Amino acid sequence: MAFDSHQAGYIALAEFRYRIRHFLNASERAARSAALEPEQYQLLLAVRGMPRGQSPTIQALAERLQVRHNTVVERVDRLAKLGLVRRVRSRSDRRVVIVGLTARGNRVFEKLARMRLRELRQVGPELVAALGDVVKAARRLGTARRKN
Template sequence: MSNSAMLEQGDFEALSEFRYQLRRFLKFSEDAAQSVGLTPLHYLVLLHIKGFPGQDWATVGQLAERLQIRHHGAVSLVSRCEQAGLVTRTPGRQDRRQVLVRLTPLGETQLRHLAELHRNELRSLSKVFKVARISAFNDSEGTA
């Protein structure tokens, strides 16, 4: 018997609700970025630089991985962010081929504003995601 035969209506409803709420959040994020003159990808670049664990910069390769895009696409995106005054690029100290991307004060200001909006939106969705998570991960045996 395949796993799909074990799915019940509630499973489909939970998955549907999760995808709906996820899409609502992404639409909110796109609109919020555009409201301050950034593209959604610019916002994500800023977020991934600031949010990269253990450092206050990110390499172009790290950004490509986080954004799930090709390296040359990340280079182009970073160039656009640099032209907008949001980031700076510097060669790595140990490996000069490596490019370190850092936020400028403008990038930091834009990111903090948008991150606050996103945090508030996530808080408003937290109850929805808790309900979806509980529904989707409870099985008939009571294990999660």
């Protein structure tokens, strides 16, 4: 087994990861440039970028951010202390907390989000290319030995 026949796939996979990491790192730097922890910006984004019709409750945010609910509670605590978000108890179900951005939170968020969208105009094509490569490699993996 001198060289695995999937070597090209591994390289494509690693390259994809590299591009993602680059993208995420740039995002983290942007967040810190606004005196925010990266995770705090992610929370703001999740609140403002909630799919239409859904409310940014603690639970819903946990799902969107793919973290445990208590992690969201902690992030909201920190952002509330910074005056960027506020908790609003739901009228219909008083167990539920709906997270909203303050005016200041909105200003900070929009500045950052637009930076990120601008960045994506630049690196978007590279991400698309890397993703395309790895998906192609993944398909080759499938056709090598057809069993489904």
